[in-house]
Amino acid sequence: MDLLHNLLPLPSGYFGASSVLYDLGGLIVVYGPAGGAWHINIEDEPRWYRGKTTIVGAGLLEMDVILGKDPEFVERIVSVARDLNRNFVALCGTPVSAIIGVDLKGLTQAIQKRLNTPVLCIKTSGTESYLEGAEKAALALAKTFLEPTVKIPRSVNILGAIHLDMGHPQHLEPLLSLLNENNWKVISIWGGYSSLEQIKHSASASLNIVVGLSGVSLARYMYEKFDIPYIVGIPVGRKVQKTYLSLLEGIPPTLPQTPNSQKALVIGEPIVSYSLKYFLEAELGIKTIVISVLPYKDLLLSPKGLKGSFIIPSKEDIYTCSEPRIADLMNKSDVDYIIADPLYERLLYQKKKFIPLPHIAMSARFYWDMDYEYIGPRGEEYFKKQLGIT
Amino acid sequence: MLIEKTRIKITDLKSKNDFPFAPLEAVGPNLSGWGVVETSLLLPGSVCLMVGPLACLRHSAFMAHARGFFKRFYMLPLEEMDIVMGKHFSKVEAALKEIILKENPQILLLAGTCCDHILGTDYKEVIQAIKNEFGIEVIYLVMAPLTIGLKPSPFEIAYTALFEFLKNKRAKEDKKAINILGTFLPLSEQGELYTLLNEAGFERIYQIPTCRDINDLKCMAEASLNLVIHPLGNILAKKMEKGMGIPYIFCPLSYGLREIDNQYQRLEEGLKRRLNYNHFREAAQKKLSVDILKSKRVAVGCSINGSPFELACALKEFGAEPKAVFARNVPKPYEWEYIKWLSENSPETYVYNVAHPYLNEELKAFDDIEIAFGVDAGVYCSKAVNIPLSRYQNQVFGYESPIWLFEELGENISQEVSNYDWIYKYNLLI
Numbered sequence: 001m002d003l004l005h006n007l008l009p010l011p012s013g014y015f016g017a018s019s020v021l022y023d024l025g026g027l028i029v030v031y032g033p034a035g036g037a038w039h040i041n042i043e044d045e046p047r048w049y050r051g052k053t054t055i056v057g058a059g060l061l062e063m064d065v066i067l068g069k070d071p072e073f074v075e076r077i078v079s080v081a082r083d084l085n086r087n088f089v090a091l092c093g094t095p096v097s098a099i100i101g102v103d104l105k106g107l108t109q110a111i112q113k114r115l116n117t118p119v120l121c122i123k124t125s126g127t128e129s130y131l132e133g134a135e136k137a138a139l140a141l142a143k144t145f146l147e148p149t150v151k152i153p154r155s156v157n158i159l160g161a162i163h164l165d166m167g168h169p170q171h172l173e174p175l176l177s178l179l180n181e182n183n184w185k186v187i188s189i190w191g192g193y194s195s196l197e198q199i200k201h202s203a204s205a206s207l208n209i210v211v212g213l214s215g216v217s218l219a220r221y222m223y224e225k226f227d228i229p230y231i232v233g234i235p236v237g238r239k240v241q242k243t244y245l246s247l248l249e250g251i252p253p254t255l256p257q258t259p260n261s262q263k264a265l266v267i268g269e270p271i272v273s274y275s276l277k278y279f280l281e282a283e284l285g286i287k288t289i290v291i292s293v294l295p296y297k298d299l300l301l302s303p304k305g306l307k308g309s310f311i312i313p314s315k316e317d318i319y320t321c322s323e324p325r326i327a328d329l330m331n332k333s334d335v336d337y338i339i340a341d342p343l344y345e346r347l348l349y350q351k352k353k354f355i356p357l358p359h360i361a362m363s364a365r366f367y368w369d370m371d372y373e374y375i376g377p378r379g380e381e382y383f384k385k386q387l388g389i390t
Numbered sequence: 391m392l393i394e395k396t397r398i399k400i401t402d403l404k405s406k407n408d409f410p411f412a413p414l415e416a417v418g419p420n421l422s423g424w425g426v427v428e429t430s431l432l433l434p435g436s437v438c439l440m441v442g443p444l445a446c447l448r449h450s451a452f453m454a455h456a457r458g459f460f461k462r463f464y465m466l467p468l469e470e471m472d473i474v475m476g477k478h479f480s481k482v483e484a485a486l487k488e489i490i491l492k493e494n495p496q497i498l499l500l501a502g503t504c505c506d507h508i509l510g511t512d513y514k515e516v517i518q519a520i521k522n523e524f525g526i527e528v529i530y531l532v533m534a535p536l537t538i539g540l541k542p543s544p545f546e547i548a549y550t551a552l553f554e555f556l557k558n559k560r561a562k563e564d565k566k567a568i569n570i571l572g573t574f575l576p577l578s579e580q581g582e583l584y585t586l587l588n589e590a591g592f593e594r595i596y597q598i599p600t601c602r603d604i605n606d607l608k609c610m611a612e613a614s615l616n617l618v619i620h621p622l623g624n625i626l627a628k629k630m631e632k633g634m635g636i637p638y639i640f641c642p643l644s645y646g647l648r649e650i651d652n653q654y655q656r657l658e659e660g661l662k663r664r665l666n667y668n669h670f671r672e673a674a675q676k677k678l679s680v681d682i683l684k685s686k687r688v689a690v691g692c693s694i695n696g697s698p699f700e701l702a703c704a705l706k707e708f709g710a711e712p713k714a715v716f717a718r719n720v721p722k723p724y725e726w727e728y729i730k731w732l733s734e735n736s737p738e739t740y741v742y743n744v745a746h747p748y749l750n751e752e753l754k755a756f757d758d759i760e761i762a763f764g765v766d767a768g769v770y771c772s773k774a775v776n777i778p779l780s781r782y783q784n785q786v787f788g789y790e791s792p793i794w795l796f797e798e799l800g801e802n803i804s805q806e807v808s809n810y811d812w813i814y815k816y817n818l819l820i
Contacts, residue, residue, distance in 0.1 A: 003439075003464050003465065003466055003485055003488065003489070004447070004451070004464070004465040004466075004467065005460070005463070005464050005465070006460065008448060008451045008452060008455065009444045009447045009448045009451055009465060009467055010444060010448075011444070011445075011448055012443065012444040012445035012448065013445075014445065015445070015448075029414065032504075033504055033534070033535040033536040034415045034535045034745075035415075035449070035535040036445070036535075037415060037416070038415070039445075039448065039449040039452075042813075042819060042820060043448070043449065043452045043820075044448075046814070049769075049810065049813070050750075050753065050769065050772060051750065052750055052751060053416050053747045053748070053749075053750045053751060056414040056415060056416050056747050057414065057415035057416075058414060058415070059412070059414060059415035059745075060536060061536060062507070062508075062536050065508060065536065076413040076414055077414065079413055080413050080414050080747055083392060083395075083748065084392075084747070084748070084751070094445060095442070095443040095445055095446060095470070095473075095503070095504065095505050096504050096505070096508065096536060098470055099470070099473065099474060099505050099508055099509065100508060125443070125470050126443045126444065126445030126446070127443040127444055127445070127467075127468070127469055127470040127473075128444075129444070343455075364448075364452050365814060366455065366456075368814070369814065
């Protein structure tokens with residue numbers, strides 16, 4: 001792996017798990033030394049601020065690791081879980097637990113035997129990306145809490161809406177308004193914004209909308225288990241909203257119009273990036289290349305259950321999170337615009353228009369409160385203003 | 391009530407075993423020190439490479455960006471299998487070489503993580519190879535929260551690295567040189583302590599953050615005395631006393647006039663010279679508008695620069711009512727005298743374990759607090775005016791400290807900055 005210098009390393013697995021589970025009234029235990037949970041709270045999880053205790057660290061010390069005091073920690077977790085009376089307990093692994101080979105599943109079972117509330121085992125190691133942890137947490141949640149039920153026509157779940165990819169909850173509002181105005185009922189939003197009770201009703205939806213890569217594996221699981229088909233993408237711009245509504249009805253999007261001479265490079269989470277690419281090409285005629293910082297080859301498959309997608313790849317699109325590689329592509333490609341998290345601007349030394357689109361997984365909370373939009377008419381307004389289009 | 395498990399009345403806090411035990415680590419807004427990497431990067435001309443899992447790197451990287459030292463901070467993410475199987479040595483060596491060629495540093499810091507600590511990773515060969523090829527100082531340190539509260543702690547390990555650098559550099563003793571240890575932002579060279587030390591005959595006063603280059607840093611090895619103003623500096627001072635024969639005096643930054651008098655008397659005893667500090671005291675007293683604190687219900691957190699217990703004593707003496715002290719670890723040895731004084735003079739004060747998972751559950755308990763000192767205290771005391779007194783804002787000593795305290799009070803009461811902004815806009819809590 002290449003050196004990182006100007007960019008932050010992407011969050012690891014347990015950050016992703018926490019992003020999925022945070023709003024659901026559980027107790028998330030990061031099984032590692034002091035600081036593991038704290039990093040999430042203060043750097044990546046603004047929902048922490050003056051909220052109830054949600055993420056805690058085991059606070060392992062050297063001798064705990066050497067002597068293997070797992071039973072003592074089981075007692076402590078059980079005791080805190082009982083006192084706090086949360087909806088569930090989730091146990092996440094860290095680099096320390098991975099290296100010393102802690103049996104997370106065994107610990108989970110030991111805790112479960114003592115508690116009436118469900119205990120989820122999220123096998124993370126702290127060396128994988130947040131995507132993996134978010135996928136594991138969402139699947140663990142689904143396997144624990146979802147039951148087959150009667151379908152509600154014209155109802156949807158929104159999957160993969162973790163704050164690390166989507167940012168502040170307000171950014172999702174244009175999508176919720178669009179669905180509401182067109183008589184689509186939103187059952188649940190996975191990744192935040194919904195309570196556990198709402199999540200539990202997810203199997204009643206007639207369609208899943210995947211807005212973030214971490215929702216893809218969950219969508220497939222829900223198709224196999226509950227026969228819920230899914231679409232992939234986010235509507236950016238007014239006209240694209242019509243296409244999006246057709247997509248919800250199962251009509252695949254048409255190919256974008258012939259591009260003009262302008263080019264853009266979008267760097268970030270793949271579903272957000274490809275949805276933006278669709279807008280830029282279809283509505284503005286700007287040829288767009290995507291650099292996905294997460295591996296997205298699963299998005300290119302057409303598995304059963306997928307009703308339609310805004311993912312229209314081109315051969316220039318790539319997956320990489322290598323800082324030197326991204327710097328090269330930013331400076332050496334003949335693009336006019338670069339749309340990416342503000343931290344990437346540090347890599348730019350050629351004269352190109354840089355348009356900030358914060359990605360919390362890159363810049364943590366630094367741009368959480370920044371004034372930007374990327375969905376629906378608000379997104380169109382923001383990008384047109386940045387592009388200088390009236 | 392759950393909150394009872396998070397706290398103890400000051401009058402019942404007699405020994406470290408009385409301090410409320412946190413079964414799991416919750417918010418813990420402050421690890422009571424500076425970041426290990428950040429501390430090490432105080433060394434002039436230094437560049438750091440940190441190697442380890444993504445999870446560990448992200449925290450230090452965040453701090454590097456928030457504090458603006460990312461230009462001197464590199465990271466090499468490692469896979470779990472590489473670390474366990476020891477396959478990463480060649481990658482680390484190649485990365486160090488790449489950084490040297492790009493940055494030409496005077497000192498190169500290689501930082502490991504808990505994983506290296508557990509596995510006992512030995513980078514000696516890699517470091518020696520780099521030293522041989524490039525002839526520069528390479529210091530190994532480890533950011534291992536696994537060792538918090540233990541010996542050696544993460545900071546002890548970091549300071550050991552500094553000591554290793556200094557220990558062979560003492561060619562002679564410079565009677566007119568003194569080191570001030572424990573500063574993160576530097577003390578002003580025009581300030582009170584510099585004036586007094588100059589008057590006492592010290593012509594060369596060194597602080598790590600004011601060293602311009604590696605040669606300045608080397609001069610610290612020749613000082614005749616170490617003056618420690620933050621307990622973190624004691625680690626290095628003790629090592630320098632034992633290994634290099636340089637004595638030290640511990641005079642921690644304090645806010646109470648009585649305690650500052652004590653510090654200066656201790657300093658006079660150590661220096662065996664009188665210090666002319668009375669005019670600073672008199673000038674300070676004129677500037678302290680103590681009415682602003684009269685009968686105010688206050689809380690003190692552990693993220694302040696100084697001891698929260700000492701500040702609580704000072705606030706009581708200035709007329710306030712300290713209701714809560716937030717501490718993260720058991721009190722340090724020198725803090726027990728403050729606890730004793732508070733027991734006798736402010737028996738209604740409670741001490742909370744800031745890392746306790748139940749503390750967030752009943753924040754209403756702090757709704758009557760009017761002023762909260764420390765960003766961590768401000769998180770809990772949502773109705774209070776929040777005065778950070780952060781070590782990232784300023785470094786003061788002697789009677790400058792109460793002056794700073796009252797200046798901050800006046801400024802923040804008239805033009806309040808929210809606790810949210812102190813954390814999210816000014817990055818005072820990391």
